[in-house]
Amino acid sequence: MSTPTVKVFVPSDTTARSLGADAVAAAIAAEARKRGTPVDIVRNGSRGLYWLEPLVEVDVAGVRHAYGPVGTADVGGLFAANFLAGGKHALALGPTEKIEYLARQTRLTFARVGVIDPLSLDDYRAHGGFRGLTNALKMTGEQIVAAVTDSGLRGRGGAAFPTGIKWKTVLGAPSDQKYVVCNADEGDSGTFADRMIMESDPYVLIEGMTIAGLAVGATRGFVYIRCEYPQAIATMRAAIERATAAGFLGERIQGGDRGFRLEVREAAGAYICGEETSLLESLEGKRGMVRYRPPLPAIKGLFGKPTALNNVLSFASVPIVLDKGAEFYKNYGVGRSRGTVTIQLAGNVKRGGLIEVPFGPPLREILYDFGGGTASGRPIRAVQAGGPLGAYVHPSQFDIAFDYEQFAAAGAMVGHGGLVVFDDTVDMGEQARFAMEFCAVESCGKCTPCRIGAVRGVEVIDRIRSGVNETANLVLLKELCETMVVGSLCALGGMAPFPVLSVLKHFPEDLRSSTVSNDSVAVERRA
Amino acid sequence: MTADSQRDADIRRLAEARATEPGALLPILHAIQDELGFVPESAVGIVAEVLNLSRAEIHGVVTFYHFFRTQPTGKHTLYLCRAEACQSMGARALEAHARKRLGVDFHGTTADGRFTLEPVYCLGNCACSPAVMVDETVYGRVTPERFDEIVS
Numbered sequence: 001m002s003t004p005t006v007k008v009f010v011p012s013d014t015t016a017r018s019l020g021a022d023a024v025a026a027a028i029a030a031e032a033r034k035r036g037t038p039v040d041i042v043r044n045g046s047r048g049l050y051w052l053e054p055l056v057e058v059d060v061a062g063v064r065h066a067y068g069p070v071g072t073a074d075v076g077g078l079f080a081a082n083f084l085a086g087g088k089h090a091l092a093l094g095p096t097e098k099i100e101y102l103a104r105q106t107r108l109t110f111a112r113v114g115v116i117d118p119l120s121l122d123d124y125r126a127h128g129g130f131r132g133l134t135n136a137l138k139m140t141g142e143q144i145v146a147a148v149t150d151s152g153l154r155g156r157g158g159a160a161f162p163t164g165i166k167w168k169t170v171l172g173a174p175s176d177q178k179y180v181v182c183n184a185d186e187g188d189s190g191t192f193a194d195r196m197i198m199e200s201d202p203y204v205l206i207e208g209m210t211i212a213g214l215a216v217g218a219t220r221g222f223v224y225i226r227c228e229y230p231q232a233i234a235t236m237r238a239a240i241e242r243a244t245a246a247g248f249l250g251e252r253i254q255g256g257d258r259g260f261r262l263e264v265r266e267a268a269g270a271y272i273c274g275e276e277t278s279l280l281e282s283l284e285g286k287r288g289m290v291r292y293r294p295p296l297p298a299i300k301g302l303f304g305k306p307t308a309l310n311n312v313l314s315f316a317s318v319p320i321v322l323d324k325g326a327e328f329y330k331n332y333g334v335g336r337s338r339g340t341v342t343i344q345l346a347g348n349v350k351r352g353g354l355i356e357v358p359f360g361p362p363l364r365e366i367l368y369d370f371g372g373g374t375a376s377g378r379p380i381r382a383v384q385a386g387g388p389l390g391a392y393v394h395p396s397q398f399d400i401a402f403d404y405e406q407f408a409a410a411g412a413m414v415g416h417g418g419l420v421v422f423d424d425t426v427d428m429g430e431q432a433r434f435a436m437e438f439c440a441v442e443s444c445g446k447c448t449p450c451r452i453g454a455v456r457g458v459e460v461i462d463r464i465r466s467g468v469n470e471t472a473n474l475v476l477l478k479e480l481c482e483t484m485v486v487g488s489l490c491a492l493g494g495m496a497p498f499p500v501l502s503v504l505k506h507f508p509e510d511l512r513s514s515t516v517s518n519d520s521v522a523v524e525r526r527a
Numbered sequence: 528m529t530a531d532s533q534r535d536a537d538i539r540r541l542a543e544a545r546a547t548e549p550g551a552l553l554p555i556l557h558a559i560q561d562e563l564g565f566v567p568e569s570a571v572g573i574v575a576e577v578l579n580l581s582r583a584e585i586h587g588v589v590t591f592y593h594f595f596r597t598q599p600t601g602k603h604t605l606y607l608c609r610a611e612a613c614q615s616m617g618a619r620a621l622e623a624h625a626r627k628r629l630g631v632d633f634h635g636t637t638a639d640g641r642f643t644l645e646p647v648y649c650l651g652n653c654a655c656s657p658a659v660m661v662d663e664t665v666y667g668r669v670t671p672e673r674f675d676e677i678v679s
Binding site for chain 1: 550592660667
């Protein structure tokens with residue numbers, strides 16, 4: 001008589017590993033050997049319940065039970081408590097899917113993330129993978145574009161431009177060669193959704209980009225991934241190799257007459273290359289200098305050819321649209337924000353992680369019901385929404401709903417879905433200064449308002465904070481912000497003033513009364 | 528062959544192997560830095576020749592991107608995140624601790640040659656801040672004590 005080997009899942013994503021998941025996996029393997037209990041350790045991706053990582057799951061009669069956060073010291077006790085059969089233990093969380101944080105979510109784009117072995121094509125297919133591509137192969141480019149347009153999907157990178165309309169432009173641009181480019185230069189602090197897709201479900205990105213290629217008539221694609229994500233780069237490269245070998249990519253997709261080649265390109269640490277025209281320059285082997293628009297990348301993009309350029313999450317949301325239909329996707333959400341939003345809850349928060357829900361919940365629900373308030377236990381003072389170029393949201397605004405238009409009306413932005421929580425020990429004057437400092441470090445230097453304005457912004461803020469001509473310098477700061485907003489060529493210089501202006505509006509006391517901290521670093525510039 | 532001429536031959540080999548790829552320059556510079564640890568001055572002329580570009584164009588690209596280094600570094604590179612999520616969890620204090628503990632400023636290499644300290648703006652580990660990365664290994668929830676363990 002033989003009992004089947006128990007499957008134990010130990011996440012392998014960057015965050016889980018940053019908290020010791022590899023050592024936990026090794027400890028479980030060693031303990032199992034010691035006890036003569038065979039286990040099958042699967043390195044899945046992360047469910048995104050990051051405060052519980054390393055989150056170990058055990059398959060008990062087809063239902064996954066969770067334990068976490070597990071340290072190596074807990075492993076012996078887990079075996080003693082018979083966790084392989086779902087035994088009781090202080091770290092036991094019950095069936096994973098019933099954990100409230102996860103049960104309250106609607107995982108469409110992230111349906112497989114944390115569930116499957118990221119590189120297993122069998123797992124991917126067993127969980128609905130490649131169904132969208134199979135459907136797309138039977139459709140014309142126009143039909144695919146229509147489906148994506150009807151789904152209401154808008155660019156998840158931050159600009160929220162309708163994906164279908166962008167693709168339609170590429171489809172209608174005659175050319176001997178077209179490209180599909182994925183912007184995986186996820187540089188916003190507080191965001192990690194792109195990384196999670198690439199590390200935990202890489203085939204969904206490959207499938208989405210391939211569908212884009214079929215839609216617009218492109219035969220070649222690039223994934224431009226930031227070099228700060230070595231694991232995402234390695235996983236994507238391995239996935240592309242396997243998908244090509246299995247006939248899902250290459251000259252003849254699934255044996256048919258259409259082809260799509262895909263490769264990873266590694267970025268080199270310039271935040272500005274997340275701006276689409278700068279990214280294209282970088283892919284072409286140049287300095288990441290922003291281009292004037294028009295022409296749009298959809299008309300003249302990579303190497304001057306029509307290019308469908310989208311964020312990771314936009315591409316990763318396409319397979320489910322093609323699998324289940326535009327109506328299915330469109331039925332989620334509110335107003336003109338259709339489908340789901342992937343919120344990344346980060347910073348000083350008790351329960352940080354990935355939250356995919358239909359557009360519409362109030363910010364407060366995300367911060368308190370999901371997040372549980374701050375990690376420090378102190379009151380929330382401010383939340384930066386949408387990355388380093390996003391406004392600091394004041395607690396009086398926490399009732400705004402997660403919806404592109406409602407956020408915009410409140411002077412904030414959904415952006416790429418990142419939320420960075422700060423408690424009441426934060427010095428908002430310091431945060432305003434940092435916004436300008438970051439812009440100065442990362443400016444490509446092409447336009448004056450951004451290149452010079454950001455440096456002057458740091459100087460003016462320092463003067464205000466040291467009490468030099470405060471009133472006059474506050475006027476100057478507002479004027480400088482206005483100049484940058486209206487005069488900059490791209491979103492970096494054009495939006496870096498937003499966090500500063502939000503501090504001026506909601507936290508003016510921090511900007512006026514404080515002294516400059518001694519450890520603040522001088523603005524550094526690269527030659 | 529001297530060490531320098533061997534190195535230049537390596538650079539040429541790495542560049543020529545990728546020269547026909549579209550937009551080959553970044554992949555070439557990555558390959559050089561992966562193999563040599565930095566992009567030496569001599570690479571500018573060699574890569575320019577292989578790609579039929581001007582030295583100015585190569586120099587411009589090498590110096591534009593924060594990731595490319597033109598000087599040798601320590602045995603390990605320690606990237607310390609300075610971005611907002613980490614700031615909310617004490618990254619400014621961690622930064623001060625790191626400078627003091629390692630005895631260097633950003634871009635500096637410790638006296639024993641073990642670590643080069645580099646700033647980084649986000650490692651995507653923002654739900655478990657503050658974060659540092661040593662070479663390609665990321666660490667989360669890094670307290671000053673944990674930092675000392677990582678570098679010791």
